[in-house]
Amino acid sequence: MYIYIYLLIEGVLASLLYQDGKFRKLGEYLLFCFLLFLAILVVFRDGIGADYSTYVMHFQNTSDITKLTASDFLLLEPGYVILSAVLRYLHAPFEMLSFLLLIIIILNFKRVFSSFSTNVALSFFLYVSLFFLSFNFNVIRHGVMVTFVWNACSYWLDNKKACAIILLILGALFHVLSLTFLLIIPICCFSKRYPIYIYVLVLIVSFFIAKYPDLVLQMFDMLLLPFVGTDNRLAFYLSGGHEGELNDVSFSIGLFFNIFVCFISLLCFTDKKRFFLSNMLFVGIVSFLIFNSFGALSQRLASVCYVANIFLVPALISQIRIPKWRFCFFLFAILYGILMFWRDLTKETGYYIPYQFIF
Structure with a gap:
């Protein structure tokens, strides 16, 4: 437990010092130390996360790159399998796979943060608070895919659509959900903002659908079942997971x-x-509501879109002109992050406590 408390303290201090011009350099140094500490936690963990043993088992059961067969690709996406197979050929440990996946995440987010964030320190702290435990310790392939999707978003908004599509395809090599954003990103990029009552109406309808999941199942049976069949993850989650x-x-x-x-x-x-960020967050809310009864399906899609929060919250705070009020809302954002981190950390299904190193 203490290692997580230290993590929060370091993140809060880095974020606070980064806001003050006098201590900006010290804040940047602490941010680097914060990132380094996160890397150590991810790479050298042992048994941390509900899916840890499953990922280790898949890694150990993967053939090396010279002996891959179709059976190696039955359960996991090809990008993850091929990366594991190369490391198996090199006789590298599972920790090396964790390290390479973390490097992919950092490289993707390097551009994303520079593109979307008005306050890198606060955005980074909010990412750690809201998503780090889940994305890096549990739904690992999903966490990698999320970074490809958001990098694709930054390229799409810069009118580099070919690069964005390539990144979405690369994301699909780790989690096929990435391909749904070939449709979602263009929708969120509409330059015209609809009247607020349209958003409210969609939200109300989504609340209604959330209470009656049979409507979702009926729509799936009518529109998608003839094309995708029942032997896939979508049908699996819609039937109760x-x-x-x-x-x-x-x-x-x-x-x-x-x-x-x-x-x-x-x-x-x-x-x-x-x-665009507002629309992405709205899509996340609507998808969470519509698929609320279907557990993992709702969480997987919504969590990708909810990353918009780590950029919108700092942007909203920057709009406050009175310094004292701006600082108060900054502290509120920090407090919200701490509460969400603690909630995720202490849930029984997380398996984050006690933290253990491989050493």
Whole structure:
């Protein structure tokens, strides 16, 4: 537990010092140390995360690159399998796979943060608070895919659509959900903002659908089933996933926080990038509601879009002209991040505590 407390303290200090011009350099140094500490936690963990043993098992069961067969690709996407197979050929340990995946994440986010963030330190802290544990310790392939999707977003907004499509395809090599953003990104890039009542209406309809998941199943049966069949992950999650039954519909504080940030952003921002971020967050909220009963399906799609929060919250804070109020809202964002991190850390299904090193 103490290692996570230290992680939070270092992140908060780095974020605070980064805001002050006198201590900016010290803040940047602490941010680097913060990143280095995160890398150590990811690479040298042992048994941390609900999916850790499964990923280790898949790695150990993967043939080396000279002996790959079709059976190696049955359960996991080809990019992850090929990377594992190369490392198996080199007799590298699982920790090397964790390190390379972390490098991919950092390289993707390097451009994303420079493109979308108005406050790198706060955005980075919010990413760690809201997504780090899940993306890097549990849904690892999904976490890698998320960074490819957001890098593709930055290229798309710079009118480099070919590069964006290539990145989405690379993301699909780690998680096929990446391909859905070939449709979602253009939709979110619409330059025209619809009246707010349209967004409200869509949200109300989504709440209604969330209460009646049979509507989603009927739509799937009518529109998609004839094309995709039942032997796929989509059908698997729509039929109840690993537990074989639908989840109870739940609405959390985080959901209402996302709705608040989304609508405030829609009202405050008119520039292309912030409008895109608002739309991405809105798509995440709607997808979370519509697929709320289907567990992993809802969380996988929504979590990609919810990354918009780490850029929208700092952008909203920067709009506050009075320094004292701006600092108060900055502290509120830090507090929210800490609470979300702690909630994720202490949930029973996370398997984050106690932290263990391989040494």
